[in-house]
Amino acid sequence: MVEKKPRILVVGSINMDLVLEMDRLPENGEALLGRRYSYIPGGKGANQAVAATRLGAEVTFVGRVGRDAHGSALREHLSREAVDSELLAVDTTAAGDAFTAGLAAQYLRTGELPRAVRYANAAGALAVTRLGAQPSMPRRAEVESFLRKRGLEP
Numbered sequence: 001m002v003e004k005k006p007r008i009l010v011v012g013s014i015n016m017d018l019v020l021e022m023d024r025l026p027e028n029g030e031a032l033l034g035r036r037y038s039y040i041p042g043g044k045g046a047n048q049a050v051a052a053t054r055l056g057a058e059v060t061f062v063g064r065v066g067r068d069a070h071g072s073a074l075r076e077h078l079s080r081e082a083v084d085s086e087l088l089a090v091d092t093t094a095a096g097d098a099f100t101a102g103l104a105a106q107y108l109r110t111g112e113l114p115r116a117v118r119y120a121n122a123a124g125a126l127a128v129t130r131l132g133a134q135p136s137m138p139r140r141a142e143v144e145s146f147l148r149k150r151g152l153e154p
Contacts, residue, residue: 006057012045014063014078014088016070039070041077049083060084064096094136098127102143106154119154122146 020034041050049061061083065071067090078085102123107116122143130136138146144154 006052008049008052008057008059009062010045010049010052010059011062012043012048014041014043014046014061014065014074016040016074017042039073041074046074046078046083049078050081053081053083058084060087062087064089066090094133095124095127097133098137099124101137105140115153118152119143119147122152 017038017040019038019040021036021038022032022034024032026032043063045063046061049059053059061078065074065088071090075085075088078088099120101120103116103120106119107113110116123138126138126142126146127136147154
């Protein structure tokens with residue numbers, strides 16, 4: 001009997017774990033030097049994709065990575081592990097998160113999908129102008145000002 005190779009689609013997170021190894025835990029208020037610092041591919045979804053591939057499944061992974069050195073390293077790692085990552089999207093500093101939050105908030109406020117999409121696009125556009133995920137999230141007044149300056153209704 002020929003064994004059928006299972007096909008699995010994993011949709012999930014992928015990130016670079018930053019690991020500092022130390023000889024012991026610090027005491028309250030104490031600073032210690034670490035002995036080794038490592039970058040290790042991680043994320044629940046990516047971990048599951050690698051595990052399933054290593055166990056003989058054909059795996060396609062869907063997720064998002066940043067447009068930075070970590071994103072490149074994560075894509076390369078999945079490729080070395082034989083995980084199909086052609087559906088791995090590149091996200092620039094939380095633009096997708098800002099878009100999703102903006103879409104949900106504005107749609108629930110107005111009930112108008114086209115208006116909510118316009119608002120969400122503005123939120124995403126503002127997010128990519130700043131460093132860091134949470135610090136890049138615009139406030140409501142910023143999004144509304146951004147739209148008004150362009151002659152658009154928030």
